[in-house]
Amino acid sequence: MKRDQRVQAFIAFSRFTGMEVSAQFLRQTREHFPQAGISRIHNLAEGIYKPANDKYAFCIWSRSAAGKDQEIYPDILKPHPQGGWTMLYSAKKGNLGYAVNQSLFACMEDKVPVLTIVTSIPSGTSGGGRYKILGPAVIEHFDSSSRTFQLRGATDFVASQIGKEELSEDTLLLMIRNRLILPFQAREARTEYETVQKAREKAFRSIILDEYKCLCAVCQSKFYLRQQKSEPLIEAEAAHIIPVDHRGPDDPRNGLSLCKRHHWAFDNGLFTITDARSIKISPALLHAERKRFDLEEYDGEPIISPINEICKPDDQALHWHQQHKYRKY
Numbered sequence: 001m002k003r004d005q006r007v008q009a010f011i012a013f014s015r016f017t018g019m020e021v022s023a024q025f026l027r028q029t030r031e032h033f034p035q036a037g038i039s040r041i042h043n044l045a046e047g048i049y050k051p052a053n054d055k056y057a058f059c060i061w062s063r064s065a066a067g068k069d070q071e072i073y074p075d076i077l078k079p080h081p082q083g084g085w086t087m088l089y090s091a092k093k094g095n096l097g098y099a100v101n102q103s104l105f106a107c108m109e110d111k112v113p114v115l116t117i118v119t120s121i122p123s124g125t126s127g128g129g130r131y132k133i134l135g136p137a138v139i140e141h142f143d144s145s146s147r148t149f150q151l152r153g154a155t156d157f158v159a160s161q162i163g164k165e166e167l168s169e170d171t172l173l174l175m176i177r178n179r180l181i182l183p184f185q186a187r188e189a190r191t192e193y194e195t196v197q198k199a200r201e202k203a204f205r206s207i208i209l210d211e212y213k214c215l216c217a218v219c220q221s222k223f224y225l226r227q228q229k230s231e232p233l234i235e236a237e238a239a240h241i242i243p244v245d246h247r248g249p250d251d252p253r254n255g256l257s258l259c260k261r262h263h264w265a266f267d268n269g270l271f272t273i274t275d276a277r278s279i280k281i282s283p284a285l286l287h288a289e290r291k292r293f294d295l296e297e298y299d300g301e302p303i304i305s306p307i308n309e310i311c312k313p314d315d316q317a318l319h320w321h322q323q324h325k326y327r328k329y
């Protein structure tokens with residue numbers, strides 16, 4: 001597999017970071033997700049998957065790292081509070097010269113990232129096994145006494161390793177999706193990204209609009225016009241629940257897709273979203289002079305959900321909005 005093809009596949013898979021997929025998705029990827037441009041992610045035959053004739057491993061699978069499946073390789077996955085994760089991943093038992101072991105050494109030496117997946121529900125369970133995609137990682141070190149590779153994933157370091165010098169929109173998409181495997185952080189330091197703020201906003205918007213299919217989460221209205229030579233014309237906007245000027249993160253769990261009117265009303269506290277994910281309008285609305293301003297008819301209605309459950313608004317973000325933005329009178 002060419003390096004470009006690998007990078008493209010990783011970027012395409014970034015939308016699945018932190019999500020669970022089926023064995024069929026891993027084995028017959030082209031049928032389920034042709035955009036990735038590869039036939040499969042992993043064949044699930046053994047831990048390390050190296051495509052035939054490839055020098056490098058493409059994907060490694062840990063059955064034990066998530067603590068869900070007991071087997072002979074005791075891998076250790078450690079999420080880091082500052083972001084990212086590391087994993088101690090066991091080499092295949094026996095000869096280190098085995099082709100699959102060598103394919104990981106090659107990745108380590110040439111700094112070629114590997115995709116990483118873990119078992120979240122073992123196969124043999126009714127409904128079949130489920131596998132969580134942790135995203136790409138680089139192999140930093142091999143410890144010969146414990147025979148483990150040390151992997152580092154889900155950081156901007158990885159993003160920089162997958163072949164791009166500056167943070168392109170695709171890389172930012174990958175970074176934002178990668179956040180989903182970590183606990184939600186209600187505040188973030190923005191300084192490191194300030195220079196690419198525009199690209200970052202675009203990436204955040206693209207994920208949110210994707211997740212909500214360009215619908216307003218409140219009124220479910222949609223406007224989408226495909227255009228020949230430019231981006232489609234879309235009314236829906238990606239709202240931050242905790243606003244950017246309050247250091248709200250560009251994390252899908254801090255986002256909502258809203259039409260222009262309802263984005264404005266949300267930012268101004270004319271309604272909020274309850275813990276049960278339903279709309280609660282502000283009494284202030286009733287004091288306002290209004291004409292044909294639809295909002296109160298949605299009071300008590302549920303908001304629509306994102307495609308992937310993992311992207312739904314986080315409680316911490318909603319609590320912030322309820323306390324600091326919502327007009328209580």
Ligand SMILES: [Zn+2]
Pocket residue numbers: 216217218219220221258259260261262
């Ligand atoms: Zn709306």
